[in-house]
Amino acid sequence: MAGTATRVARAGLLKASVPWLALQPTAKFSTLRDMTTTRKAVLGVMGVLGGGAAGMVYALNESVKASELELHCTTFPWPHNGYFSSFDHASIRRGYEVYKNVCAACHSLKYVAFRNLIGVSHTEAEAKEEAESVQITDGPNEEGHMFQRPGKLSDYFPNPYPNDEAARAANNGALPPDFSYITAARHGGENYIFSLLTGYCDPPAGVQLREGLYYNPYFPGGAIAMAQALYNEVMEYSDGTPATASQMAKDVSTFLRWASEPEHDQRKKMALKALMIFPLLIAISYYIKRHKWIVIKSRKFAFKPSSK
Known part of the structure; x- marks a missing residue:
């Protein structure tokens, strides 16, 4: 009690005798606090305005895009899409004929x-x-x-042009892509290739194409430099299959998918072999584990009392 009273008295004495020791806010500190508050308010307003402006610019940019004119390719029931399904090799052969007679004039296949x-x-x-x-x-x-x-x-399959400059000069400035990995490089794979080859049509009202371009809704932007290449009976198959435009598009899409993934059949065959042998390996492993550990797990330690 005495110590507490002494501390209270000293604090009151100091406060009364030395007024400048009291922790009172000064005008300088008040000014700094006001400046900080003002700065936060200004930054907040600028953030809100900047976010609103960015949102408006994005909305205006999206509103002028003709995204509704671009179609997404349909997923077709390809026979090789099953977990353990292989390529249709007759279709690959026909697709090679389509590439050789139609596509090879412009597109290379330099990795095959x-x-x-x-x-x-x-x-x-x-x-x-x-x-x-x-x-x-x-x-x-x-x-x-x-x-x-x-x-x-x-x-390897020869390039139809000696260099890229010659390819661009022969195609109005457009460089025909290499077909070695075209299905792996395009979103949609063989679905995109088939849709592109069969999707040529007249441009809709309001869409103007410059000279040398053609309209295809499956191509990004709609304007493509490659003219429609597949028509009914544009070539003849060696096996007598009717060479319709859709049949040729299907066969060349299958061929290009094989060119992008030539190990496709071997990979699935190896997976099938692995799944067939895994149960046997698991059974053998379980038996060995039981055989080796049954003695250790059933072991019992007994301590005999000392004879002394």
């Missing part, structure tokens, strides 16, 4: 070799004949010159 056709769509003799039907630039020879020779199984 003629030997890759063996056992998939052609026999070794047929693949060799296909390779020898093209001329491959090779060299230099002993005189230092490049020369042309018939293709071999180890050769």
Whole structure:
């Protein structure tokens, strides 16, 4: 009690005798507090205005887009889409014929070799004949010159143009993409390719296309530099299948899917083998585990009292 009274008295004495020790807010501190409050208010207003302006710009930008004119491709029931389904190899062969007779004039397939056709769509003799039907630039020879020779199984499909500049010059400035991984590089895969090849139509009212462009609602933007290439009976299949536009689009889409994923069938075959052997391996593992650990788990320790 005495100590408490002493501390209270000292505090009152100091407060009475030394007024400047009292912690009272000064004008300077009040000014700083007002400035901080004002700054927060200004920043808040600027944030609200900036967010509103950004939202308005985004809304205006979306309102002028003709997104309703772009169609999303349909998912078609491809026979190779099943968990353990393989490619239709007859369709791959027909798709190769479509690529060779229609697409190869503009689009390269530089990551696929003629030997890759063996056992998939052609026999070794047929693949060799296909390779020898093209001329491959090779060299230099002993005189230092490049020369042309018939293709071999180890050769890759030749590029229709010597370089990208020549390709652009022949296609009004547009560069035809390589088809090696086209289905893996496009959203929708073979569904997109099929929809694109069969989706050419007249532009809707209000859409103006410059010269050299064609309208396809499945192509981003709608304006595509590639003209419609597939028409009914534009070629003949070697197996006698009617060469309708949709049939050719389906076959070349299957061929391009195979070109993008040539290990497709082997991967699914390996997965099927793994699933078939896993139950046996699990049973053997369980038996070994029980055989090895049953003695340890059933072991009992007994301590005998000392004889002393």
